[in-house]
Amino acid sequence: MIKITTNGGKLRNEYKVAIDPLLSMVHPGKFKLKFSHFPQEDGFDSEIVQGWETWISAGGWSTWKSGGCSRCDISLYTEGGTHIFTRTWNAMFDGDKLEQAFSFFCKSNPKCKGIVIGSHDGAWGHWVDPVREMGTECLIIEGSKKQFAQLEKNYSKYANCTLLNHIVTVDGGDVTWYTTDKGYSDSVIPGISEKFNHVNDVLQETHPSKSINDIIRMHGYEKFDFLHLDLEGYDVDLIMGLEYFPRLIVFENEHVIHAGKYDGVINFLKKEGYNIIEEGIDTMAVKC
Numbered sequence: 001m002i003k004i005t006t007n008g009g010k011l012r013n014e015y016k017v018a019i020d021p022l023l024s025m026v027h028p029g030k031f032k033l034k035f036s037h038f039p040q041e042d043g044f045d046s047e048i049v050q051g052w053e054t055w056i057s058a059g060g061w062s063t064w065k066s067g068g069c070s071r072c073d074i075s076l077y078t079e080g081g082t083h084i085f086t087r088t089w090n091a092m093f094d095g096d097k098l099e100q101a102f103s104f105f106c107k108s109n110p111k112c113k114g115i116v117i118g119s120h121d122g123a124w125g126h127w128v129d130p131v132r133e134m135g136t137e138c139l140i141i142e143g144s145k146k147q148f149a150q151l152e153k154n155y156s157k158y159a160n161c162t163l164l165n166h167i168v169t170v171d172g173g174d175v176t177w178y179t180t181d182k183g184y185s186d187s188v189i190p191g192i193s194e195k196f197n198h199v200n201d202v203l204q205e206t207h208p209s210k211s212i213n214d215i216i217r218m219h220g221y222e223k224f225d226f227l228h229l230d231l232e233g234y235d236v237d238l239i240m241g242l243e244y245f246p247r248l249i250v251f252e253n254e255h256v257i258h259a260g261k262y263d264g265v266i267n268f269l270k271k272e273g274y275n276i277i278e279e280g281i282d283t284m285a286v287k288c
Contacts, residue, residue, distance in 0.1 A: 004074060004087055006094045012280075013066045017074060021059035030055045031084070032077040035064045037123055055079075070096070071124055091129045098250065098279040099126050101286075105226070105248055106130035113137035114246065115221060117168050117212070117238070118230035120184060121150035126250055126282075127228045135160045139219055143167040143207075144179065144186045162219065169234075170241030172211035179203050187232035192255055213243045226250070236265040245272060247287045254281040 001020040008014035017033055036051030051072070056062050066072045071094070075086040091103040103126075106112055116127050119142045130136040140155060141164045142148040148165040155161045169175060169188065178193045179186045180201050185193045188209070193202045216222060226248040229235040233255035249269070256262045266276055266283075274285035 002076070006072070006089070007070055007096070009065070011065075012070045012096060013072075014063060015066065015072050015074065016061060016063045017056070017076075018061035019056060019058050024058035027058070027078065030057050030079045032056075032079065032081075033062055034075040034077070035066065036073050036075070037066065037071060070099075071128075091126075095126075096279045098277060098282050098284050101277060101284060102126040102226075102248070102250065103129055105286075106134055106136050109225060110134070112225035113221070114224055114226035114228065114248075115139045115141070115216070116228045117141045118143070118232070119151055120144070120147045120230070122154045125228060125230065127226075131155075131158065131161060138162070139164065139215070139221060141166050141168055141215070143177070144184075146182070147184070147186075164215070166215065167207055167209040168212050168215065168231075168238065169209040170212060170237055172209055172214060174206055175209045177205045177207045179205060185232055187234060189233035189255070189259075192232045212238055212241065216244050233259060236261045239265055240268055245287070249274070249285040251283055251285075252281055253278070253283045 001023045003018045005016040008016065015035060019031070032053060033056045034051065034053040052064050054062050071089040073086055073088050076084040078084065091099045095103065114127065114136065116125065116138055119125065119140045122128065122140065127138065131138050137160050139162050140151065142151050143166060145165065152163055155163060167175060167177060167188065175188045177186060177188060178190060180193055180203070187193055222244050224244070224246050227246045229238060229251040231238065235251035236256050239249060239251065253262055256265065269276065269285045274287050277284040277286065
């Protein structure tokens with residue numbers, strides 16, 4: 001009597017709930033419908049976690065677009081506040097093919113460990129469910145100070161996570177860091193932050209960086225299973241600078257394609273023995 005449609009639309013961020021008119025025979029009152037990226041009671045502290053809520057009656061329907069995050073939990077309450085259900089987002093059933101493949105990879109390799117670089121505040125990403133729900137061991141690295149502060153609040157309770165506030169490059173050394181107050185699109189690549197922010201809001205700062213290979217050695221990750229990158233255009237440089245290759249790599253391809261670097265990294269990965277899976281703005285490379 002309640003139909004839920006998840007991950008609709010081109011960006012897979014549209015959710016719809018429709019309630020059968022017959023439900024009014026059981027409950028003639030209204031219902032409160034809540035959409036959220038993560039349940040508030042989970043203690044997840046993020047700017048995007050609040051979601052949206054509305055009132056709905058039997059025979060009615062409601063839709064919500066969840067912005068840049070494709071995951072969403074849906075809860076229904078009576079007008080008196082009684083909790084009826086929470087429909088929890090599940091990567092294996094609701095995710096796109098990369099989210100499903102990544103989740104399956106971690107579930108079928110319960111002792112796997114990985115590295116996430118460009119985690120933002122940890123609100124979304126193919127790696128989130130495995131780390132939060134399966135206890136997958138992980139180095140989680142974020143360059144933005146503001147995003148890292150949120151990341152610490154969200155993940156400090158997880159013993160399987162090591163959190164690092166580093167700007168990561170191939171060789172290390174000082175870099176120009178293009179940053180904003182929000183920190184969502186910070187990058188070492190010029191012109192990326194300006195795509196999402198007014199040019200006057202983008203600051204250029206000089207910061208030290210850490211070498212990806214030094215980080216791997218320092219934390220004993222010479223043998224690791226996955227690498228997840230969201231580096232606003234720097235993904236390719238890091239991949240092609242690796243000395244240690246995991247079984248699975250996920251990276252954002254959007255800015256890489258625009259920069260004309262995509263074909264080069266795909267050829268590089270294929271030569272290293274990887275098969276390629278593409279979905280939207282992300283690419284997965286899997287070594288058989």
